[in-house]
Each structure stands twice: as structure tokens, then as C-alpha cells.
Amino acid sequence: MEKIELKLIKVTDRIYYLPHYEKNDWCTIGLVIGDEHVMMLDSGASRRHVEMFMQQLEENGLPKPDLCALTHWHWDHTYGLAHLQGVTSFATKATNGLLKNMQGWGWTDEDMKKRIETGEDLAFSYPHINDEYPDKSEIKIASATVEYADTLTVDLGGVTVKLKAVENSHSYDCAVIYIPEEKCIFLGDIHYEDLLPVQPVYYADSHAKLITALRKFDFDKVLSGHQMLMSNVDLYAQLADVKLV
Numbered sequence: 001m002e003k004i005e006l007k008l009i010k011v012t013d014r015i016y017y018l019p020h021y022e023k024n025d026w027c028t029i030g031l032v033i034g035d036e037h038v039m040m041l042d043s044g045a046s047r048r049h050v051e052m053f054m055q056q057l058e059e060n061g062l063p064k065p066d067l068c069a070l071t072h073w074h075w076d077h078t079y080g081l082a083h084l085q086g087v088t089s090f091a092t093k094a095t096n097g098l099l100k101n102m103q104g105w106g107w108t109d110e111d112m113k114k115r116i117e118t119g120e121d122l123a124f125s126y127p128h129i130n131d132e133y134p135d136k137s138e139i140k141i142a143s144a145t146v147e148y149a150d151t152l153t154v155d156l157g158g159v160t161v162k163l164k165a166v167e168n169s170h171s172y173d174c175a176v177i178y179i180p181e182e183k184c185i186f187l188g189d190i191h192y193e194d195l196l197p198v199q200p201v202y203y204a205d206s207h208a209k210l211i212t213a214l215r216k217f218d219f220d221k222v223l224s225g226h227q228m229l230m231s232n233v234d235l236y237a238q239l240a241d242v243k244l245v
């Protein structure tokens with residue numbers, strides 16, 4: 001298996017992130033450091049993804065998380081959760097329902113291909129899951145400790161994290177993670193297309209609702225699932241420059 005080396009990046013005194021890794025479809029993992037609690041943002045794709053994140057925290061003398069918030073159900077954001085010990089996790093009710101459903105999935109090649117045919121899983125993820133998990137018995141799927149319907153605020157001590165479900169094109173269960181004191185928002189994949197159709201799609205109505213919802217948050221720093229840190233200006237330019245159906 002290919003050796004991957006990623007370095008943790010500082011955003012503010014309280015926020016760090018491990019960048020995404022495109023080849024393996026690893027997502028960005030965020031960290032918010034409060035005086036009382038430390039929250040990981042998305043849980044990564046696998047045990048080795050989580051271990052790399054934890055090793056980077058250690059190398060940088062940073063505290064380990066006792067909390068983890070998930071943005072949505074896709075494997076690269078959630079399959080690391082089972083490898084976090086003593087961590088209380090948060091997800092929307094919709095995400096948690098999908099996680100619990102996935103716990104019953106079989107992982108033969110036939111099972112995987114069938115789910116792509118029925119639209120239960122993404123064709124896009126198939127080669128990446130195969131790369132990350134040559135041995136499918138290593139796939140462990142945990143569900144979140146705490147589920148919420150629409151909004152949840154978590155006080156980490158000196159900094160708060162607001163989790164909010166928002167309509168979008170990518171997946172119906174998506175939430176954003178907003179850190180008001182740091183003027184930072186963690187998007188996961190909410191600003192990307194729906195990857196289920198053969199041609200990825202932005203839906204005009206959902207896309208407009210996403211932009212309207214984002215405008216209500218006051219932020220200047222944007223962390224997202226598969227890009228480096230960007231500004232609010234970069235994000236809105238990106239959102240304006242998509243092809244809608």
C-alpha cells in the first residue's frame with residue numbers, strides 16, 4: 001500500500017487541518033481546540049487515516065480530540081470513526097440513519113457493484129474503497145453517539161461549534177460546521193455536486209438554497225472536504241461558477 005505523508009496546517013490558534021489527499025479520496029480532517037473540549041471535524045476514511053491525523057497532533061504538541069462531528073455519510077468522511085477511542089461523536093439524524101444502514105452492508109465485489117446499480121452507493125467511491133481496503137474485513141462502520149435533527153451548538157470552552165443541516169446538491173444528509181469566534185466554516189462536501197448520477201449534478205434549487213444559507217454565516221475562512229483552505233470570496237466565486245440543471 002502506498003505510503004502517504006500529510007502535514008497538519010494551522011489556520012488559527014484554535015483551528016488546524018490535515019489536508020485532503022486526492023489520489024485516495026481522503027477528505028480534509030479539521031480540529032477545533034477549546035479550553036475544555038477538542039473536536040475533530042470529520043473522521044477520515046480508515047484506521048491509517050486516523051492514525052496519521054493523531055500522529056500529526058502529537059508531533060505538533062496538540063491535544064487529542066474527545067469529540068468528533070461528521071458532515072455527511074460518505075465513506076471517506078466516516079469510516080475512520082470506528083477507530084476513535086473514547087470520543088463522543090455528532091451527526092445529523094439523516095447521516096446517522098445512513099451509517100446504521102451501512103453497518104448491514106456486505107462487501108463482496110458483487111455486493112458493491114449491486115449497490116452502485118441501485119444507486120445506494122457511488123460508482124466514484126468504488127476504486128478508492130478497493131485501494132484503501134484490499135481486505136474488506138477491515139471496514140468498520142460506527143454510528144454517532146449524538147444525533148440532531150437540524151442544529152446543534154457545542155461549547156468547547158472559549159470557542160463554540162455550530163452544526164447545521166443545510167439543503168444542497170451533494171447529499172441530503174449534509175451539515176456544515178461553523179466556528180463563529182474564528183470566522184471559520186467547515187463544509188465537508190456540501191458545496192460539491194451530487195456524485196450519484198453518471199454525470200455529477202448541481203440542482204438549481206438546492207444550490208440556490210445552499211448559497212442563501214451560507215450567506216447567513218459570517219466567515220472569512222473556508223475548510224472543505226477536498227480542497228485547501230480558501231477565503232469566503234474564493235468559495236462564492238466557485239459556487240457562482242457551476243453548471244446547474
Ligand SMILES: [Zn+2]
Pocket residue numbers: 072074170189
Ligand atoms: Zn461526499
